[in-house]
Amino acid sequence: MSFAVKATSLTKQFGQIRALDGVSFNIHPGEIFGLIGPNGAGKTTTIRMVCTLIKPTSGSITIYDYNAVKQPEKTRSIISYLPEESGAYPNLTGWEYLNFMAKLQAKPDTNIKDIVNEAAQICGLGDRLKDKAKTYSKGMKRRLLVARALMTKPKLAVLDEPASGLDVMHAYLVREIVKSYVKEHGVTVLLSSHNMLEVEYLCNRVVLINKGRLVVEGEPKQLKAQYECENLEEVFMKAVGIA
Numbered sequence: 001m002s003f004a005v006k007a008t009s010l011t012k013q014f015g016q017i018r019a020l021d022g023v024s025f026n027i028h029p030g031e032i033f034g035l036i037g038p039n040g041a042g043k044t045t046t047i048r049m050v051c052t053l054i055k056p057t058s059g060s061i062t063i064y065d066y067n068a069v070k071q072p073e074k075t076r077s078i079i080s081y082l083p084e085e086s087g088a089y090p091n092l093t094g095w096e097y098l099n100f101m102a103k104l105q106a107k108p109d110t111n112i113k114d115i116v117n118e119a120a121q122i123c124g125l126g127d128r129l130k131d132k133a134k135t136y137s138k139g140m141k142r143r144l145l146v147a148r149a150l151m152t153k154p155k156l157a158v159l160d161e162p163a164s165g166l167d168v169m170h171a172y173l174v175r176e177i178v179k180s181y182v183k184e185h186g187v188t189v190l191l192s193s194h195n196m197l198e199v200e201y202l203c204n205r206v207v208l209i210n211k212g213r214l215v216v217e218g219e220p221k222q223l224k225a226q227y228e229c230e231n232l233e234e235v236f237m238k239a240v241g242i243a
Helices: 043-050 072-076 094-105 112-123 126-130 138-150 168-185 196-202 220-227 232-239
Strands: 005-014 017-027 032-036 058-063 079-082 156-160 188-193 205-210 213-218
Touching: 005 043, 017 043, 017 058, 017 205, 032 043, 032 168, 032 196, 043 058, 043 156, 043 188, 079 138, 094 112, 094 126, 094 138, 112 138, 112 168, 138 156, 138 168, 168 188, 168 196, 188 196, 196 232, 205 220, 205 232, 213 220, 213 232, 220 232
Parallel strands: 017 213, 032 188, 032 205, 079 156, 156 188
Antiparallel strands: 005 017, 005 058, 205 213
C-alpha cells in the first residue's frame, strides 16, 4: 500500500532532552489523521519534521514519493503548513492577503484568480474580505488562514491546533471547513491538537503520544471500544495509566 506519510522510528534529541523517542505511524491518502496529546508531548516536534523544518536525529519520513529529509524542497512543493501561532498581515485586506499568499504558493502555470476565489469560498467571509485583517476577530483570522492553507489543494495539509483559542461558533466553523474540504477534494490532512474531543469529531484515525512516545494508535471508535471509554480523553488517561 502507498502511504501519504510514512514515519519510521522518529527520534529527536535536543541536547540532553529527547523530545521524540522512536515514533512511527502511517497516514493513508485522503484521510484526516490526528496527532494528539498534552502540551509538551512531542506533537509540534513531529509536525516540524514532517514539514522539513527540522531533521530527525534518527528515523525517516516519506511523504508520497519524497524523502522529507533528503528531498526537502520537493517535499515542500506538495505540502501546506498552518502553524498554531500564524497570523495574517494586519494592514492587508483579506483579498490582498490571499492574493499575496497565492502568488507565493502557487505553481507557475496556476491561475492565481482561481486560487483566491477558491480561498474565498473556503473561508466564507464574504464582503469582510474587503476589510483589513486587523479588523477581524480571532475566529475570522483563523478561517482566513485555514483557507490559505487549503486553497492550493496541497497533497498534504498540516494543521497545528487549527481551532485553538476560538469560541464555540468559530471552532465549529473551522472544523466544518476542514472536514468538508477534505471530503470534496481528497486532500490528506495531518492535524495536531490537544483537544481530543475535537479530534474525535474530525479524524479518521489518531495516534496518542505522551512524553515523546507513541502510546496508542487507531480509529477513535475502535479505541473507545478497546478501552471501554466514552471519549478519547478517557482513552488517553487509561492508556498512560492515570485513570
